[in-house]
Amino acid sequence: MPRLRLPIERIEAIPARVPTIRPHHLSFATVDAMDVVIVRVTAGGVVGYGEASTIGGPRWGEESPEGIAAIVGTYLAEAMLGQDAAQLNLAEARIARAVRGNFFAKAALSMALHDAVARAGGIRLADLLGGPQAIHLPLAWTLASGDTARDIEEGERMLALRRHRDFKLKIGAHAPEDDVAHVAAIARAFEGRASVRVDVNQAWDEPTAARFLPALAGAGVAMAEQPVAAWNVAAMARLQRANPRLAIMGDEGIATPQDALRHVTEAACHAVALKPAKHGGVAGTRAVAAIARSAGLGLYGGTMLEGTIGTLAALHLYTTLGDHAWGTELFGPLLLRDTLATSGIEFRDFAIHLPEGPGIGTELDEDKLGFFRTDRSRTSLP
Template identity: 25%
Template structure:
């Protein structure tokens, strides 16, 4: 087939089939962070996925997903069900245009939050499809800087776990090849936080990268005092010390502390994340592709952060973020959670503190058959 024929064939393709699924993936054990201890939320026992599968007339396939924690799964699915028919007959290559089309379709309820998180599943599926059609891993399609990314584990460091349990889980993670450990802080008694961090640091020594996550539960005064106390432990970063929308407060802390400050996971649009980037208000940018609308807006934010040389450590969903981190020029981390592994057939290789980027086309993932048992709603469009 000559190039002219190939180009004509690709341009003639169109989306012919979409399948949506609302899937509740159970956790082996419910977990609690500082938001639970302060009474704002209940323990987390499952992850609600919105899974989107797309096929074209030529038989090219793509799969993407978004997620919610605790609430919002049925609402995400309901919105996705409303807008999915708008993609039938569209050229799957026009990803940016289709993102805008879906965003405007939901503009009366906003351009972030639920709308963005539902659109993210479609957007990711389209990127997966594009990379599969090119027979490239998504990281290579985007332009990779590395084939492996430093990784750290979070799932073993929640507040319901004792210091002994955190140590046991951390040792298992390190034995698996994971390169760092993040633990939750935010106890009502701040001395307990310091004692727990001190115990973990003493056990593992200075050679193991250690991070802490406050989940937005400190005010500015507490964050400054605790931040200065935590400066003694050589942490990689302090995550979400303040309310997610307190740009000025995060900048104040970032300027005052030795320890890097990070945030971004709770922001629900590219515009919200860019306020942190434009003001250089944090050292570590932690935005989340499914939460801000997918890979398309994630890359736009990353381009701005890249110009400023910021560290990037995307939140959760290593299944997507590993590829995006590999395509970022400067220092990156990816967050290891095993929570979503049961939903997929594949496992990521981890060695020497780094997660290896899969070389399979697209995201390199296929859905496990047990997702059928966890599916609470599904629909199809042609």
């Protein structure tokens, strides 16, 4: 039986910086541009794309755009050039062994290989993964303008556009009393029309979380993401036990399958934010999702605010995983002022829609990449 052979001929990692439509305020940084690394792989003459992004450089996690580009372009390229991309299980195992950690870099290459193989077969990435269980997924939006009135106005616009009816609020940068007042005002404004969740991005210690999570639950918040430090799984468990009305979601604390197992065995959360970047690619994401699902934890299709390429790769993957109890937040391209892809994504009816392939279903816009790339001076306008 002949089989597909796709020897990897070229691996490129290109850093780029794309401005956001407004400053995005998180507990640890305010972001007005997203740093992304586009990975382009050529295998058997077929080109596939992947993307890694960081939020505020190495501040959300340990990896920086410069580091990602160096890891992909040097160490992962050395390990993978000449290997058969079509042997995806072997390829992912080799990537995992080639360097320690560096999950964002590994994920971008994993996505690009999967995209190339799907394109070579003329099918969607989701079909390569066994086929989607849904062709659209619920789409949350993050209200993080830094101002309560502006957030309410932005939320009203999203509802009127029928784009989002789940809002995640970024808190933790201000006094907790002020954060709770901010969240309560927004929850009141959207009561009965939209859900409100919060993401503390590790900013609180356990006593602060113990004191203020009940107030958030009382204001109508149904889910609180990573209220305490990623390492503090024991505190997550105590907080979850003390706040049964609230789903505590693990994000920064759940990268590897072992992290997921630990959260399960310690009953440390009711929900898990998936992010291919955190999990090192397709195989890692599926492993974490399987553990979470087996333990009855709700899945959330998370984002690192990637542009169109990374967002599409995550979307194809998430559609194959079954029910996402908390929906997705794959809105990255909507927060960016421009795109590095030749086509957009369909965002409508409060959902993100799976495109037709092949692969992820779009192409890299070389002119835009030429304009936004940060590794050489700009030569032309987009």
